Amino acid sequence: MQALHAVAQLGLPHCCIGAGAVRNLVWDALHAYSQPSALSDIDVAYFDAHDLLAESEVQLRQRLATLLPGVPWEVCNQARVHLWFEAEFGYAVPPLCSLDDAIATWPEFATSVGIWLRPDGEIGIVAPHGLDDLFNMVVRRNPARISLDGYAQRLASKDYAARWPRVTIIA
Numbered sequence: 162m163q164a165l166h167a168v169a170q171l172g173l174p175h176c177c178i179g180a181g182a183v184r185n186l187v188w189d190a191l192h193a194y195s196q197p198s199a200l201s202d203i204d205v206a207y208f209d210a211h212d213l214l215a216e217s218e219v220q221l222r223q224r225l226a227t228l229l230p231g232v233p234w235e236v237c238n239q240a241r242v243h244l245w246f247e248a249e250f251g252y253a254v255p256p257l258c259s260l261d262d263a264i265a266t267w268p269e270f271a272t273s274v275g276i277w278l279r280p281d282g283e284i285g286i287v288a289p290h291g292l293d294d295l296f297n298m299v300v301r302r303n304p305a306r307i308s309l310d311g312y313a314q315r316l317a318s319k320d321y322a323a324r325w326p327r328v329t330i331i332a
Contacts, residue, residue, distance in 0.1 A: 179275035181200065
């Protein structure tokens with residue numbers, strides 16, 4: 162909740178916390194872990210097609226670090242993914258149209274989920290592929306963006322079964 166409050170203070174109209182931060186929270190709870198799993202980062206995704214400067218992401222990350230220090234923030238404007246994706250992953254992708262469009266392309270269906278704090282204090286959820294894989298602890302490749310090779314590398318690096326023994330991995 163502290164992270165959601167910090168992100169809400171950015172005042173971005175199309176913004177959420179997503180991916181591994183949401184997955185870890187849910188899977189840790191479903192495994193009844195008393196201590197949360199280590200997070201490499203908290204992914205903050207937003208969509209602003211009018212500001213494609215990488216520096217804007219840096220400034221937002223700095224604001225979050227001021228609001229909630231010690232948190233490993235990662236901030237990404239999904240409207241600019243097509244500008245850097247090929248250099249990072251070896252193949253080009255078309256520009257995305259919205260935050261929902263972006264989340265629909267994230268690597269696994271279980272991590273294609275974003276949450277945000279609504280003005281009334283309720284939690285908003287965007288889950289273009291639904292929540293079944295998240296709550297059933299299923300790791301399944303999202304073919305919209307990740308290749309079979311990329312998915313195999315991701316499975317090896319994430320080591321899901323060691324972290325959450327009840328997870329089902331669909332290779």
